[in-house]
Amino acid sequence: MSFKELKLIEPIQRSLLAEGYSKPTPIQEKAIPALLEGKDLLGCAQTGTGKTAAFAIPILQQLSTERRSSKERRLIKALIVAPTRELAIQISDSFKAYGRNLGLKTLVIYGGVTQHPQTRDLASGVDILVATPGRLLDLINQRFISLKNTKYFVLDEADLMLDMGMLKDVRKIITYLPKDRQTMFFSATMPTEIGELANSILNNPIRIDITPVSSTVDIIDQEVYFVDKVNKINLLIHILKDKKIDSALVFSRTKHGANKIVSSLEKIGLAAQAIHGNKSQNARQLALNNFKERKTRILIATDIAARGIDIEELSHVINFDLPEVPETYVHRIGRTGRAGLGGKAISFCDYEEKPLLRSIQKLISKTITEVTDHPYPLVDTTIKPKGRSVRGAYASNSSRSNTPKSKDTKTGKIRREKRANEPKKKTNGKNVHWTSR
Template sequence: MNFQELNLIQPILQALSKENYTEPTPIQERSIPSVLAGRDLLGCAQTGTGKTAAFSLPMIQLLSGSMERAKKNRPIRGLILSPTRELALQISDNIQAYSQFTQVSCLAIVGGVSQSGQERALAQGTDILIATPGRLMDLLNQKVISLQAVEMLVLDEADRMLDMGFINDVKKIIAKLPAKRQTLFFSATMPPEIAHLADSLLTDPVKVEVTPVSSTVERIHQSLYLVDKENKQSLLNELLADQSIVSALVFTRTKHGADRVARGLNKQRITAQAIHGDKSQNARQNALSNFKSGATRVLVATDIAARGIDVEELSHVINFNLPNIPETYVHRIGRTGRAGHDGTAISFCEKDELPYLKDIEKLIKKKIPVVQDHPYPMKGAAPAAAEQGSSKPAAAAESKSDQGGAGGSSKSRRRKNKPQAAEAGSEASAAGQSKPQNKPQSGEVRQLENKPSRSNGPKPQEKKEQARPQGQAPAKPSQPRGDRPREGQNQRQAGKSARMQQQSKKPTSADRYAKPQLRQEVHQESGAVISILPSPWSSFSSKSKK
């Protein structure tokens, strides 16, 4: 089947021919006629299946047939929600390419850029709006945008929006749309919450499912290389030195990583080009066409930029970085082994990516074979050994606690056991024993032994007992060191009590005024006897004069 058989209008066919689209993919072949007929659609398809064209081509055709060309400030009639900025921009680029010979306009609204420029573009009007949920919610809350004229809604990669926490924003956005509309719902996986959302949005939908996950994984030969991060580039160079690898798609986690890997390959005279969101549309198209024609042997890409790459005879997919989302791994390796061809997926795994590997193997329900013999092995253990190693410290701690105190030092154990040792020593000396009869078993906490005194004479305690007169009560047994008062504590308390007693005996000013002592003197001139009351400040005055 070709695109002419899908009843697409001539301007769209002309654009497809210019973009070198020759035959529709299975999801395009099964989706486009139903969407043109006005039906709701539920598409379960992975990335790389051509689903962007599956919903955008019929949207362009339906909106171009009812548009008012001369009218400015066009209302938004088509809304496409995308989970990420990169994917939204990629969809916008594709729609611009597909609609270049029509009057349909599109605009991408994403976060991370100035909002003022987006507001000016919205004021000019657009037919199709591609947006991320977060930025669209901001504009709706500020009443900068209206969605009352939306005729078609597309939810692309709904499962990714759920994983990224956007599903509540999506529900709020949908609540502001007209109830009468056409809805296209796409998701690579169908968890319960996504299935429930699809049921609430779609009316008698056409269900299209392409390439189940299980069949994709079973058809691909997978292998895993455990390698340190600093040796990944060298290992990649070593593998691609094998000329039997005709074409390889290498996935990296970041844009800078893609550029760095491509430069490293070109230094080894391995033709490679990088493709990511920071590249212009012309640069991406040039790299993709070179890769398809064989002029470029290796294409290094991020996950978002690789969407839309459809190469049937791709021999190898290499995961330079393991993805942190298990489904992304399945999407990546699903790009090889298409159309009945055999495919090979090679993955590099560093220590920090071992948890990702565990999640991936849980999803695909099989262990990825590990290549043991390669020139850059990881410094450490295999994944299974690494998991066992994580439990070793706990086991070691338990064994140490059994042997003497949760792995603590021997000094701390001796400090903890000193009170028990002192009591045991006093009991042993009273019984006349020099050493304990039974030795402690292995694994038990060792108690300090009561060592015999080096001198043969009596101990100080024994001397005191000998000097004690008859009839006197025996002295109390010595307390353990931890229970005894500190040295000098009794002396300090005694001195304190003595000082308090002395202070209490000092006369106060009230006492001095209560019982004054009068002294009498004879006046020299008159001879009269005068009684003089002493001043309470006399002692202070005399001291100050001295």
């Protein structure tokens, strides 16, 4: 199928051609016709499936058909809410690219920067607004933004918003929207709380599940190195000294761990940068841009900071720490192998992480190839009991031993800091628990 068969208007077809797009992805093929008919949509799809174009193109086409006089002020007709600044910027860029021939105005707003340039642009009128929840609510409360004319509402990466504690803000934003609207809801997974939110804001939606999570890994070359925890950084340095690795996205389970990896790499002359929740928005964007532009070859990230980031032609993903949730492994390695291109995923597994590896292999229905020819083979096969298991993955909660400590200034007691990217406990609800498989 081609985009022409989706009955897209000629200006959008020209824009897509200029972007090098000729055929729609599966989610675009299914979503665009339904959205052009005005239906609500519930999409279970991860980054890299083409979901941004799947909702951007129908919104642009429908807005282009609405006549507005040259003197009439632009009003916010479409609102897209995304969890992070990086994702919001990418979505805004996509709307501008696909709608370059339509004369529509798109604006992106986010926190972490002064609001004056954003309020100035809002005052001149906006057709499409892309926003992060906190800054959006702030400007609504200051009466810089009115959503009463919004006809199209997109909530993207809803499960990440749950992880980041944003659902309260999202629910508040929804109260400012007209009830008569078209709603598009996207999430890579559907834990109970996200399913309940979707049920409450969607009206008889079409549901689209794209690329079951276990099948996205088929074109990616996957390897696992068994290594002692204390030797992981040495192994990483050994691997990254290979100049054939054009670009490497390295996943750390914690923010503290990401910083330690960067420090260790820089000590031996390997330039690297980190993105995580403790970094400022400007620092995260600079690190990401440097990586995309190949100024930096190595980027260290936590799952939350990297979620939704689209990096073209990424050659390697390295799991320095295995994730505690098997689906997260697929989301991580899916950042390579985009658009049918090949890629390599390398995972480090210490003795305590072996049950996590088994859970991952069960999910993807595949045994990951073990690399035995390396200088830091696994030696330590002892396990110390450390309490409850994490999501039933393994009995020894190894993540706790890596959690950074800080002192409570009032009591003088040492306390452990909660990791921002630790999976939330799922609540029991009346709705069926739906997780992408």
